[in-house]
Amino acid sequence: MKGGFRQSQAFLHTWSGLLLGWVLFLVFVTGTVAFWREGLNRYMRPELARVERPMAVLAGAQRFLGEKAPAAKSWSISLADARSPGAQVFWAPQPKKGEARGRRRGRRDTQALIDADGQVAHARDTRGGDFFYRFHFDLHYMPVIWARWLVGVASLMMLVAILSGIVTHKKIFRDFFTLRRHKGQRSWLDGHNATAVLALPFHLMITYTGLVTLMALLMPWAVVANYSDPAKLSDTLFPSAPAVERTGRPAPLVDLTTLVADAERRWGAPAGYLEVSEPGDAAARVTVSRSPASMLSSRTPRFAYDGVTGRPVWASAPPGGAAETAGAMIGIHAGRYADPLLRWLYFLAGVAGTLMVASGLVLWTVKRREKLPDPARPHFGFRLVERLNVTVIAGFPLGVACLFWANRLLPVEMKGRAQWEIHVLFLAWGAAAVLALVRRPTLVWPALLGATGMLLGLLPAYNLFAFPAGGLASLGVGDPLPAGVDATMLAFAAGYVAVALRVVRHRPPVRARTRRGSAPLRDVPAEMAA
Amino acid sequence: MTALALLLTLAAFGCFGFATDEHHHRLTGRRPGSAAKRRWRAAAWFGLTLAFVAAIAGRGWIVGPILWAALVMLGAGAVFLLLNLFLRRGCVNQRSA
Amino acid sequence: MTGWRRSGDMALRVVAAVPLGYAVGSVWAMALARLLPLAAAEASVTGQLVAFAICAAAAMWAFAASSGWRATWTLLLIGGAAAAMAWTSMAGGGRL
Numbered sequence: 001m002k003g004g005f006r007q008s009q010a011f012l013h014t015w016s017g018l019l020l021g022w023v024l025f026l027v028f029v030t031g032t033v034a035f036w037r038e039g040l041n042r043y044m045r046p047e048l049a050r051v052e053r054p055m056a057v058l059a060g061a062q063r064f065l066g067e068k069a070p071a072a073k074s075w076s077i078s079l080a081d082a083r084s085p086g087a088q089v090f091w092a093p094q095p096k097k098g099e100a101r102g103r104r105r106g107r108r109d110t111q112a113l114i115d116a117d118g119q120v121a122h123a124r125d126t127r128g129g130d131f132f133y134r135f136h137f138d139l140h141y142m143p144v145i146w147a148r149w150l151v152g153v154a155s156l157m158m159l160v161a162i163l164s165g166i167v168t169h170k171k172i173f174r175d176f177f178t179l180r181r182h183k184g185q186r187s188w189l190d191g192h193n194a195t196a197v198l199a200l201p202f203h204l205m206i207t208y209t210g211l212v213t214l215m216a217l218l219m220p221w222a223v224v225a226n227y228s229d230p231a232k233l234s235d236t237l238f239p240s241a242p243a244v245e246r247t248g249r250p251a252p253l254v255d256l257t258t259l260v261a262d263a264e265r266r267w268g269a270p271a272g273y274l275e276v277s278e279p280g281d282a283a284a285r286v287t288v289s290r291s292p293a294s295m296l297s298s299r300t301p302r303f304a305y306d307g308v309t310g311r312p313v314w315a316s317a318p319p320g321g322a323a324e325t326a327g328a329m330i331g332i333h334a335g336r337y338a339d340p341l342l343r344w345l346y347f348l349a350g351v352a353g354t355l356m357v358a359s360g361l362v363l364w365t366v367k368r369r370e371k372l373p374d375p376a377r378p379h380f381g382f383r384l385v386e387r388l389n390v391t392v393i394a395g396f397p398l399g400v401a402c403l404f405w406a407n408r409l410l411p412v413e414m415k416g417r418a419q420w421e422i423h424v425l426f427l428a429w430g431a432a433a434v435l436a437l438v439r440r441p442t443l444v445w446p447a448l449l450g451a452t453g454m455l456l457g458l459l460p461a462y463n464l465f466a467f468p469a470g471g472l473a474s475l476g477v478g479d480p481l482p483a484g485v486d487a488t489m490l491a492f493a494a495g496y497v498a499v500a501l502r503v504v505r506h507r508p509p510v511r512a513r514t515r516r517g518s519a520p521l522r523d524v525p526a527e528m529a530a
Numbered sequence: 531m532t533a534l535a536l537l538l539t540l541a542a543f544g545c546f547g548f549a550t551d552e553h554h555h556r557l558t559g560r561r562p563g564s565a566a567k568r569r570w571r572a573a574a575w576f577g578l579t580l581a582f583v584a585a586i587a588g589r590g591w592i593v594g595p596i597l598w599a600a601l602v603m604l605g606a607g608a609v610f611l612l613l614n615l616f617l618r619r620g621c622v623n624q625r626s627a
Numbered sequence: 628m629t630g631w632r633r634s635g636d637m638a639l640r641v642v643a644a645v646p647l648g649y650a651v652g653s654v655w656a657m658a659l660a661r662l663l664p665l666a667a668a669e670a671s672v673t674g675q676l677v678a679f680a681i682c683a684a685a686a687m688w689a690f691a692a693s694s695g696w697r698a699t700w701t702l703l704l705i706g707g708a709a710a711a712m713a714w715t716s717m718a719g720g721g722r723l
Contacts (some may be wrong), residue, residue: 008690012644016686159683167687176606177547179614198606201599208679215675222656222674225713226667228722236668296592322665322672329676332596341532342593345600352607 009164017161017360018385020154022392025357026139027151029396031206032350033132035335035343036485038083040129043485044407046467047123050479051080051116055257058274060118061087062256065279068112069093073246075276079260079291080114083481085128086121087114094246125417126407137214140422145217152218158207165196172197185370188363195356202349203356209333212326237323241287241304241314249282254310259286262312263303269294276307284308292336297327358393365389390441394448395432397496401455402428404489408462446500453496460486531588535581535598539605542577545570547613557617578602639695643702644686651706652682658709661716667723 017024033040042048051057057080065075069091076090090111115121127134139147166172176197179190196203211218220230227233253276260271272291278284284307290300297319304314319327331337335346365386372378378386406424410417436444463471463486470482547553549570554562562570585598656674663670685702692698 004693005691009687012687012690156679156682159679160686163683164687164690174550177550177553177610177613179610181614194610198610199603202603211679212676215679219653219656219675219678221653222660222671222678225657225660225674225717226671226722232723233668233671237672320666320669320672322669322676326672326676337593342597342600345597345604348607349600349603 006168006170010168013161013164013168014364016157016164017357018364020150020157021357021361022388023150023154024158025354025361025392026396027136027154028350028354028357029400030132030136032347032354033400034129034136035338035347035350037129037133038085039481039485040132042083042085042128042481044126044128044404045085045121045123046463046470046482048085048121049116050474050481051082051084051086053116054080055260056118057087057114057116058257058260059255061089061114062253063118064112064114064120065089065091065276066253069110070280072279073277075274075279077256077274077276079270079272079274080116081270081291081293085113085123086116088112089114124407124410124412125414126421127418131403131422140426148214148217152211152214155207155210155214156218159211162196162200162203162207166200169193169197185363185366188359188366192356192359192363195352195359199349199352199356202346203353206333206350206353209329212329213333215326237299237319237326239316240302241285244277244283244285246278247282250280251282251284251308253279253284253307254286254305256286259288259305259310262305262310263288263290266303267294267301272300279307282308285313292331292334294337296331296337297324298330298334298336299323299327361385361389361393386441387436390444390448391429391433391436394445394452395429395436398432398448398452398455399425399429401452401459404459405455408459408466442503446503449496449503450500453493453500455493456489456496457493460490531584532597532601535584535588536601536605538577538581538584539601540608542574542581543605543609545574545577547609549574553613553617581605636695640689640692640698643692643695643698644689647699647702647706648682648685648689651685651702651709652678654706654709654713655681657713658716661713 042050058077061077065072065077069075071094072091073094074092076092078084078088080087088111092110113121113123115123137148137151138144139151175190175193179194180186216223223230223233256274256276260274263271267290270291270293271288272293273289275287275289276284277287285304286307287302287304289302292298292300294300299319301318302316303312305312335343338346365382368382369375369378372382403421403425406421410420410424414420432444432448435447439447460471463482467482471486472483474481475483548557549562549567551561554560581601582595582598585601586594588594589597656678658674659677660667660671660674663673665673685705689695689698689702692701
C-alpha cells in the first residue's frame with residue numbers, strides 16, 4: 001500500500017493544486033500586498049500628511065459629523081493612527097417612514113475621510129490598499145458571495161494540496177537545503193519545494209485561518225444545528241449594548257475624545273472604532289471598540305457610554321474559549337497585531353507562498369513538456385495551462401503595476417477616479433491576456449515580466465519629481481513609509497527584470513521529434529516549437 | 531532579544547545545513563560521518579530551543595511563539611540562500627554537478 | 628496499484644473527495660455542535676473550526692483508499708454515524 005499511498009497523494013496534490021491554482025495565485029498576491037493595507041492607503045494619497053495627533057482627528061470628525069449629519073441614526077468613526085491616512089467616517093441617515101432601516105451604509109455620499117488636521121481630506125479619490133484587501137476574498141466584478149465561495153473552495157483545495165504535498169514529499173528533511181540548478185524540471189521542483197517547505201508553518205496557518213475567516217459562509221451547518229435563528233449566534237459572538245430608541249429630545253453629544261480616553265485607560269490599550277447611535281438626541285449611545293492592532297484576537301472588547309453624560313453603561317462580556325480561538329485565528333491571519341518587524345516577516349512569507357503557487361503551476365508544464373510526444377503540437381490541456389500560466393502569473397502583476405501608475409497619473413478631479421484606477425488594472429491585464437493568446441509564451445513571459453519591472457522601477461523616480469515632499473524628504477522628518485514603499489517597488493522591479501532576462505537567455509536542450517518522417521529540428525529551443 | 535533569537539535560528543540552520551552530505555562536502559571536501567551529523571543536528575535543535583526562550587523573553591507568551599516561528603522560517607530561508615546561491619560562487623567545477 | 632487510474636474509479640474518488648468529503652465535514656461539525664458539553668455558541672464555533680480539517684482528511688482518504696468504492700462506502704459510514712447522532716440530538720429539540 002505504501003508506494004500506492006504516496007502516489008495517490010502525489011496525484012491529489014497535483015490536481016488540487018492545479019485546478020484553481022490561478023485563483024490561489026491572485027489570492028496570494030493581493031493578500032501579501034494587503035499586509036501593507038494601511039501603508040498603501042497613505043501612499044496612494046500622497047497629498048495627505050501623516051497623522052500626529054489622533055485625538056485632534058477625532059475632534060475634527062465629531063465636528064464634521066455634527067455639521068453634516070446632526071440628526072443621523074448613527075455615526076461610525078474608525079480612529080486614525082500614524083499608519084492610517086486619517087479617520088474614516090460613515091453615517092446612516094434616519095430611515096424614512098415605512099422603511100425598517102436607513103439607506104445602505106458605504107455609499108459614496110455618506111462617508112468621508114478626516115485628515116491629520118481634523119478637516120475633510122482633500123486627496124485624490126482612490127481605494128488605496130483597501131482594494132487589495134477586499135480583492136483578496138471578494139475578487140472584483142462579481143457578487144461577493146460568489147467570490148467568497150470561489151476563494152473558499154480554492155482555499156480548501158490549497159489545504160488539501162499542502163497536506164498531500166507534505167505526505168508525498170520523500171526525504172523532506174534530507175533534501176531540505178537541496179537546490180539543483182540548470183537541471184530543468186528538477187530545478188523547478190527544488191524551487192517549488194524550497195518555497196513550500198521553508199515557510200511551511202506560514203502556509204498551513206494562513207490557509208487554515210483563511211478558511212476560518214470565511215467559515216460563516218462555508219460551514220454554516222454547525223450553526224444551523226444549534227440555532228434556528230443565526231442572528232442569536234451573532235449576538236453572542238459580536239455582543240452589543242441594547243439598542244436605543246430615539247426620544248426626540250435634543251441634547252448635545254458629549255466630547256468623544258473624553259470617552260476614548262476613558263476606554264483606553266481601562267484597557268491599557270488604544271481604541272480603534274467608535275459608533276454613535278442617535279447622536280444629538282437625549283438617548284444617544286456611544287460604543288467604543290478596542291483597536292485590533294493592540295491584541296491578537298480580531299474580536300475586540302467594547303464599552304458603551306451614555307452619549308450625553310458620558311457615563312459608562314455597558315461592557316462586552318469576555319468571549320468563551322472557542323470564540324476566542326476563532327478570533328485569534330482570524331487575528332493571526334490578518335496580522336493587524338503585528339509590529340513592523342513581524343509584518344515584514346508576514347510579507348516575506350506571503351511572497352514565498354506566491355512563488356510556491358507560481359512555481360507549482362509552471363512545474364506542471366515543465367514536467368509535461370519533457371514528455372510531449374510532439375513538442376510542436378501539445379494537447380489542449382497543456383496549451384490551456386501554459387497560456388493561463390503566463391496570463392495570470394505575468395499578467396496580473398503587470399495590472400497591479402499599472403494600478404499604481406493610474407493612482408499617480410489619473411486626473412485628481414476625475415469623476416469615478418477610484419473605480420477607474422481598478423479598471424486600468426483589468427484593462428492592462430486584459431491586454432496581457434490577448435498577447436498571451438496570440439503570441440508564443442517564450443515571447444510573452446519576458447515581455448510582461450520586463451514591462452512590470454520597468455513600470456515598478458520608474459514609479460519611485462516619478463514620485464521624486466511629482467511629490468518632492470514624499471520619499472527621501474519624508475524620511476528626513478521620521479516618516480519611513482513613502483521611502484519604504486518606493487524601495488520595495490525598486491527591489492521587486494529588479495527581481496522582475498532579472499527573471500525576464502533569465503527567461504530570454506534560456507536555451508533548453510534540443511529534443512528531436514519522435515514522429516517519423518519529419519525533419520529533425522536543428523538548434524531550435526524546445527520552447528520555440530511549442 | 532529578537533536579534534538574539536534571529537542569530538540563534540541562523541546558527542541552528544547553519545548547523546543543519548552543515549550536517550547534510552551535499553553542503554558539508556562542498557564546504558570542507560569531506561562527507562560527514564553519522565556521529566558528526568548527530569552532533570551538528572543536536573546543536574541545531576539546541577539553538578532553536580534557545581531561540582524560543584529568547585523570543586518568549588522578548589515578546590511574551592502570545593506574540594513570542596509567533597515571532598519564533600517567523601524567525602525560524604527566516605533563518606531557514608536565509609541559510610538556504612546562503613548555502614545555495616552565495617557559497618557556490620567560490621567553488622570550482624560546480625556546473626551541472 | 629494501477630487500478631485506481633481507471634476513469635470510473637477516478638470519478639468515484641472525485642465524488643468521494645468533493646461533495647461527499649464536504650458533507651462528511653459538515654455533518655461532523657453538526658454532531659460536534661450538538662454533542663459537545665459546551666454552551667451552544669461555543670459548540671457551534673468548535674464544530675466550524677474543526678470541520679475543515681475533516682473535509683481535507685476525507686479528500687485525502689478518497690484518493691488513498693484502495694478503491695473508489697471503498698473510499699465511498701467508508702465515508703458514507705463515517706458521515707452516516709455523525710448524521711445519525713446529530714439528527715437524533717436535534718430531534719430532541721433545543722435549538723435556540
